[in-house]
Amino acid sequence: MRKILVVGAGQSGLQLALGLQSHGYEVTLVSNRTADEIRTGRVMSTQCMFPRALGHERALGLNLWEQQAPRITGLGVSVAGPPPEEEPEGPLTRAVDWVGDLGGFAQSVDQRLKMAGWTELFTERGGQLVVHGAAVSDLDFFTRSHDLVLVCAGKGELVSLFARDAEHSPYRTPQRALAVSYVHGLGHRPELPDAETVRCNLVPGVGELFVMPTLTTSGRADILFWEGIPGGPLDVFGTVTDPAEHLALTLSLMERYTPWEYARATRVELTDAGGTLAGRYTPTVRNPVGRLPGGGAVLGVADVVVANDPITGQGANSAAVCAAVYLEAILEHGDREFDEEWMRATFARYWDSARHVTKWSNAMLAAPPPHVLSLIGAAGRLPPVADRFARGFNDPADFENFFFEPEKTEAYLTETAAALG
Numbered sequence: 001m002r003k004i005l006v007v008g009a010g011q012s013g014l015q016l017a018l019g020l021q022s023h024g025y026e027v028t029l030v031s032n033r034t035a036d037e038i039r040t041g042r043v044m045s046t047q048c049m050f051p052r053a054l055g056h057e058r059a060l061g062l063n064l065w066e067q068q069a070p071r072i073t074g075l076g077v078s079v080a081g082p083p084p085e086e087e088p089e090g091p092l093t094r095a096v097d098w099v100g101d102l103g104g105f106a107q108s109v110d111q112r113l114k115m116a117g118w119t120e121l122f123t124e125r126g127g128q129l130v131v132h133g134a135a136v137s138d139l140d141f142f143t144r145s146h147d148l149v150l151v152c153a154g155k156g157e158l159v160s161l162f163a164r165d166a167e168h169s170p171y172r173t174p175q176r177a178l179a180v181s182y183v184h185g186l187g188h189r190p191e192l193p194d195a196e197t198v199r200c201n202l203v204p205g206v207g208e209l210f211v212m213p214t215l216t217t218s219g220r221a222d223i224l225f226w227e228g229i230p231g232g233p234l235d236v237f238g239t240v241t242d243p244a245e246h247l248a249l250t251l252s253l254m255e256r257y258t259p260w261e262y263a264r265a266t267r268v269e270l271t272d273a274g275g276t277l278a279g280r281y282t283p284t285v286r287n288p289v290g291r292l293p294g295g296g297a298v299l300g301v302a303d304v305v306v307a308n309d310p311i312t313g314q315g316a317n318s319a320a321v322c323a324a325v326y327l328e329a330i331l332e333h334g335d336r337e338f339d340e341e342w343m344r345a346t347f348a349r350y351w352d353s354a355r356h357v358t359k360w361s362n363a364m365l366a367a368p369p370p371h372v373l374s375l376i377g378a379a380g381r382l383p384p385v386a387d388r389f390a391r392g393f394n395d396p397a398d399f400e401n402f403f404f405e406p407e408k409t410e411a412y413l414t415e416t417a418a419a420l421g
């Protein structure tokens with residue numbers, strides 16, 4: 001029986017560990033926390049998983065919360081505009097506002113709930129769980145005792161094993177300051193009172209507010225997620241440690257920059273004391289193979305080697321896709337050695353998908369060019385455009401066909417308008 005070590009108990013690590021386990025591999029999982037510590041800790045992400053990623057979970061029987069989590073069927077975009085002329089000092093308005101149909105459903109499950117549950121499932125099925133903060137020196141030992149070591153922990157010392165890929169990493173500093181609040185008590189948008197939708201609110205020159213339904217440890221909730229341009233008016237959470245202060249600051253910024261969202265948030269409260277998160281990181285693509293001091297090689301997984309800013313909501317989705325690609329490659333490889341050539345070829349299979357996410361995410365971090373502004377504005381008049389944009393969150397490769405190049409955007413909008421008469 002082949003022995004595989006998985007370092008990191010996040011979306012990719014646990015999905016891979018459970019998938020390999022189901023195919024008879026002897027899997028050891030290294031996590032820096034127990035299931036109970038994960039469940040009672042601080043929120044870790046703003047995950048919203050679209051149909052393709054959910055399908056990878058479903059294929060392994062890991063969709064344990066599918067019946068409880070809100071079914072998100074739409075994705076809306078609002079763009080803030082200036083106050084009305086008659087009230088120049090008044091609240092900002094919505095220059096653009098529309099909702100696209102996802103063509104399926106997305107879901108968000110608090111990773112505290114999911115990762116704790118998956119960790120328990122792994123041990124219940126006989127997997128070996130090692131609760132330990134793995135260091136480079138540990139991996140030297142593990143490469144001698146295992147056929148393959150997969151590094152799925154995207155932070156800390158282990159990431160330094162994987163060199164930055166300058167060609168695919170245009171940024172050297174964080175492009176957004178991130179602030180998350182999980183809340184109960186958020187009302188629905190009045191124009192769609194019965195719909196479960198993700199809302200993307202763009203405030204030019206300031207940042208973005210994302211609002212999404214989720215399932216957390218205390219039931220249905222919503223996530224309020226600010227992405228602020230560094231040094232701007234949203235970049236104010238760095239020294240905030242009190243959860244209540246974090247939420248109050250979130251709401252005051254909503255009142256100023258997205259009053260239409262604030263109107264439904266006047267009665268919210270945090271889901272729990274661990275329901276806030278703030279931070280920032282630099283989007284980076286890295287070399288997929290890490291070399292250890294003892295000469296062994298390890299393979300980087302998901303955001304260890306492709307870390308994008310969450311502005312396009314692709315983190316958990318990409319992790320699920322990466323785990324599915326790696327699982328398939330491992331199964332196909334049989335009893336052959338997991339050498340560096342195989343590792344690079346396996347990553348290349350994942351990069352074929354991930355490159356589209358990276359290109360799109362990096363583009364969304366920059367000021368939108370005129371043709372993208374035209375596309376987003378046209379989606380409010382042309383429902384098929386809104387639907388296609390929304391469905392790009394499930395299949396980012398499609399943006400190559402109508403988003404990046406002005407000529408393709410213009411041709412697509414002209415064709416769609418003509419088709420609608």
